[in-house]
Amino acid sequence: MAETFLFRIADSLIAKLASQLYEEASRVMGLYHHLQEFTHTLSLVKAVLLDAEQKQEHNYELREWLRQLKRVFCDAEDVLDEFECQILQKQVVKAHGTTITKVDRFFSSSNPLVFRYKMSQQIKDITQRLDKVAADRHKFGLQTIDVDRRVVHRREMTHSHVSDSDVIGREHDKGKIIHFLMQKNPIDDDQSLSVIPIVGMGGLGKTTLAKFVFNDDRINECFLLKMWVCVSEDFDIKQVIVKIINSANDSASLAHAHDGQQNLNILDMEQLQNQLRNKLAGKKFLLVLDDVWNEDRVKWVELRNLIQVGAAAGSKILVTTRSHSIASLMGTVSSHILQGLSLEDSLSLFIKWAFKEGEEENYPQLVNIGRDIVKRCRGVPLAVRTLGSLLFSKFEANEWEYVRDNEIWNLSQKREDILPALKLSYDLMPSYLRQCFALFSLYPKDYEFVNFEVTTLWGALGLLVSLKNNMTQEDIADQYFYELLSRSFIQDFVNYGTTYTFKIHDLVHDLALFVAKDECLLVNSHIRSIPESVRHLSFLESDLDGKSFSAKSVGVRTILFPKAGVGAKSETFFSLVSRYKYLRILDLSYSTVETLPHFIGKLKHLRSLSLYNNKKIRRLPDSICELQSLQVLDLGGCQELEALPKGLRKLISLRDFVITTKQAVLPENDISNLSSLQYLTIESCDNVKSLFSGIELPVLKALNVSSCKRLESLPLDSKHFPALEILCLRICDELELSKGHEDQNFNLKLKTILFTSLPQLGTLPHWLQGSVNTLLSLRLEHCHNLEALPDWLSMLSCLKALDIADCPKLRCLPDGINCLTALERLEIIDCPELFRKFTLQVGEYWNQISHIKRISIVETKDLE
Template sequence: MAESLLFSVAETFIGKLTSRLLEEASLALGVYDDLRRIKDTSSLIKAVLLDAEQKQWQNNELREWLRSVRISRNRNTCNRNRIHDHNRNLKPWLRQIKHVFSDAEDVIDDFECEALRMQVVNTSGSIRRKVRHYFSSSNPLAYRLKMAHQIKDINARLTKVAADRHNFGLQTNYSDTRIVQKRELTHSHIIESDVIGREHDKQIIIDLLLQDGDDKSLTVIPIVGMGGMGKTTLAKSVFNDERLGEAFQKKMWVCVSHDFELKHLLVKILNSASDSSPSENIQNFDIEQLQNHLRNTLVDQKFLLVLDDVWNENRVKWEELKDLIQDSLSVFVKWAFKEGEDKKHPELMEVGENIVQKCGGLPLAIRTLGSSLFLKFDIKEWKFVKDSDIWNLPQKDDGILPAIKLSYDQLPSYLKRCFACFSLFEKSSLLNDFEVTAFWDALGFLPTPKQGENSGDIGKQLLHELWSRSFVQNFVDGGSIFSFGLHDLVHDLALYVARDDFQLLNFQYENIRENVRHLSVLQNDLLSQISIPTGLRTILFPDGANSTPFLNNCLSRCKYLRLLKINNSRYKNLPRSIGKLKHLRCLGLVSNQELERLPDSVCKLQNLQTLDLTDCQKVQKLPNGIGNLIKLQELCITTKQFNFPVELVKLSSLEILEFNNCDNLMFSFEGIQFPKLKLLSFSYCGNLKSLPFHIIPNIETLIIIDCNMVILSMGDDNNNQIPKLKLKLIRLASLPQIVTFPQWFQGCANTLRSLIIENCENLEELPNWFSTFISLKNLLIENCPKLISLPEDVLPNLEHLIMSGCPELYRRYDMLPLDKIGTRYHISNMLPLN
């Protein structure tokens, strides 16, 4: 990791040294005492890293500032030299620590790999095979000698850098006291549409849109301003205003971002204008065909089109802001205090007013800093923010706002490390907690779970903490699934803070930076131009990848890979050498339409935690030996296989199990328990007839999409035996056999938070017992034309109600008063809004 994140690296490494698996392996190899010395030395280094990180920032950032402003040559020059002399060797020392920790982690992981392999051999192999494979498949004695030598080398290197810590006057600190004050998730009703100080602007725009005039004329209303000012928030507030639903027959929202190429823009507009997925492949249309198609779509209709995030070639210059101090202060107070708490702390409010002024009225800056001070009542902490030197850093057109950089600096080390991973995703990406948690877990970034917790629980907790600090936005809690995005400026911050170890490769002739550990390549034609660093831990392939030499090179050179994603590629198969990536934790192969098989060598990857084969529709069967993947937590399957291997029963660590486009799936899961399973999903499994009801009581998410033959009834619904369920989210889509809900659904009345029902054409009612669902907060019903009513008692508890394509419901609830439900609702006969 970058030098600024080393404390978290050290903490994770020391945690590895305490595992029982490692202890047993070190005793067998005779290096137990060496590992204990490594742990003690690492603890000494960790104790000074927080102070070193702070001094490193001062050394780099402050000297940059001092060079950029005009200063007198006397006192300030002395200050510059003093800072430089005191810390001139600090960065190389931190770099040494970074390298030795990285190498040490590889050695320790190698131990764990061998111990896991022994575990598999002991449970499934013959006596002869057990002896032959003891700690190595070839030469156990050579392996022991090699590992013992590597351990002693790591010990010596750590001892040397630990001794050098005395040269820098560093203070010791054994724990990171920067904590995230917990903000209740119910506080999420401070959503993007909760605009403070923009009511007047909103009314002006609505008046312009509703004014009488020539209906055939095209009116353009621009909303311009600097990044983070809240332009998108204002536009969303206008777009969702119910008064516009009557004035416009069609409403479209298109995010343009940097892609203003005409053809791509027309495709986006058409996709937004369509009431359902376009039946034609408009991607292959030329511009003339797209224009004609759009004219036909919009003919004789008054429409509203919002083009969000429009950039010109040089980026729109930021305009001066009006004096909105009072409105800005209201936003700050809402994020920094619980309701009414601000009145108890007038001394903090005085400092807060100065902080708000320095934010220049930018809502993003105000929210992040307000969130960072939430439930902090020590005035010293507030004054530290107000008086920080970072406010004096010069701002360029594409620079990072001082306020959000300052908020980032106050994050605990473990959150900084996780936040850096967002730099590998493209701007405007919609993310979810399952994807991101798998990412963090594969790279070893998650804190050690407490008793009773798993990686999914920890991932949700960290995302909640980032949300509470306003580092993620559009945060939607679906019960068991979180979805979210990042503001463009926050994404810029991620790129900035992660630049040493993470790289998003997007342009031709861009060099891969030295010592990069995590690489995401966005364009297929870049694969032939780049040289692959051997120390990579992460590689994300671009869509359409088909370079076999690049793939083979990755697998042969990057033996320490933890995360490999080859989504949407055109490879027909993977080489057997992938089985040598024994450190690999996550293998993503989503939507590889040409992939026909997976080599059996994949099943040698005992460390693998995620295997995603979603939408690999030519894969004939799962690889032999899949039961050996004893650490597998997430398995997503698309295959033509008829009989699934019984060895799936060995996957006792599974938390997520998804079947997608498995038309031959018919088995009943008898004898398979999956005790840790949280999510079970069946999509486009045409021959699936029944659900594994013995598994369902333990899961939190159930998804069933386009499984025409499945019967939801347990077959014994009239015996009044309602199982107790833990379900938090249910999604049912394209299930024509559903007329009403089976009674066993009542078992989750106390836990269900989100219910999504889509394209259930024969659904006629939600039973009256739905009124007992006291935890239900989110209800989405789309394209259920026969559904005529909802249980009245359900509505008051809802926070989000979205109905679309349900004409009977539309007529019944179109005039529903706003106070009937919670924070937001949208009822439309046409199009759902997000």
């Protein structure tokens, strides 16, 4: 049985129909009465959906009834979306239409009379279908449950570093592995690589144990170089080498890590081998190969030989795998077999996640119930942690007993199956969170998620709905991320300020596949047909878009290409896309098409269109500007694009715009008319010399300008950018930040600043002083001519994070750095003078920064 997500859909439809926008527009179009009837029936059905979704497991007729409802609901979403498209179209015609376009529209289906008739017929049909299906609800004896009371008690966001207190019951395992790693190789085999496998079932904590070891001080002292590579199911030797080199580089920023990955991918194997040898030559290293599935001995021997060429004596490889045969294939010593936690350790771990520290002492009855719950988890930490998280800050015994006594434990299962524990936690998720979680199934295992790409996906599908008017999509998405983290459904969380990354465990990914199997489809070489129920497609392999599929469904909402380098390459793919007129998301990243078909402009429901890293496309059809519902347009990396399409001002819903073009002058007047634009990225626009001369972008929150070789000036002020909070400037060789700011009023209220590879930057520009009371994060990277930080830096009363990397001429921090009482993180990498003066405990000026919670001062170049 897979999820239907019906309560969430019904809730969303009712909220839309109740909005002032729909009420006013429906009255004007004469559709108010029809929509009221539909809303009434929908409310009656919604009242029993929560009970129906809980009882469907053992009732085939009920499951079929829910499937029928889903078909009606999905069609209703499309009809109401068309209604919304018409409202937006009217706004565009009113603001930008001409006599010619208005005359044309009289003879089209967009004519108000034609549209009113068409919509009334569609709404009548939907209402009749819903009435017919809804009438059957009485025969199932369903209870009325109007409100989803499954709530989440939030924890604070964490980071991926594993400290000793985070790991329970693994000290003995850790000690044994460290002993192996620090042992010298036998004298007669001193030059060979020792490979130590950790073997255990999924969810047992192999990766956690490896991290526990990896971060130990003894390991830091023993190995000059440490590298961590997640291998997973795709054992492609070239990609593994790329990951090893990237890990050896240990990039200081997320952005540069991604750039490095792309640059390395264009190298051939000979070039990669040379780079690998240079990275490893003469160094005693520890390499962790996490989550290995490869059973091909030939591939392993080839990889081992490449690594071994540069290995210094005593270098080690630590492997984690579920397979004993893989461990035998790779290991040079006996495998470390990881066992389940003892009952007492399991209970300790459960208590750690279910209570605040010491809180369990007040609830002995709950602890006793908890003991029974962890017995069912069979010593598997992932199951223990997930159920502990589920019950965090819940103090009613009946809630704990529900988990202990749930019938899901009685399902037939394999001895090592922990899916019931995870499914139980999923079943108790709030309905609004379920479909958001299920969409993780569209990505491959071990995928590193970035918050903004997930936010785009959820937002484009209308899943980010809040009862509070002042919450943005990003605010709501952040709340959902917090909730998923609180339930242990996401892990390896790393915060980069405004951006953060995370992963999901393989078994959690299996759960996402399980609950989404009727709705989402991962398209690989084994897929022959696309079922009618599927709404979201994800292509994971190259050249599959040219394959002929049997596709019954026309209701697909999402097409993704989530893997770097895998994109649309054939005309056959676009014939498939042309079937899906209700698409919300079309991802053509890494495609190789030179032009887009004109039908793209007819996909009026489209919310997100990405052409990221298309290296061949030269022009775009102007019809793209007819997509009034479009919220995200990503043209980043389209380096052959000669010009942006004409009529951009008509994209009145566009909130996120990424631009790469050969144009020397961007159509700034059109851009300034994008009334919803909040996020603007301008990258690799090599012919642009200046930006924003006098235009206003009143709701713009984030500006990212990168790799614009000739850009000289970028005037910014609060008059023209009153809402700007995030400013990221990267790799602009000619950019002088003081140019164009001579006589302006500088009251920008920035929260985040990132300056990377700006050779003209000698000190921070004076106009940033307007942000002294708002700035939360300041990051300066690879600014090789940065010599001093201004004294007013010590006035940044809200600053929480200060990160400085590879600024070799920077000799000191400003006086008064100790006045930054809000500062929680200070990171200094490859700044030799700062390293000498502020070294932990012993630096001359250490006392000025000793109050900061998290300090990292590293000179990596000394390690090479």
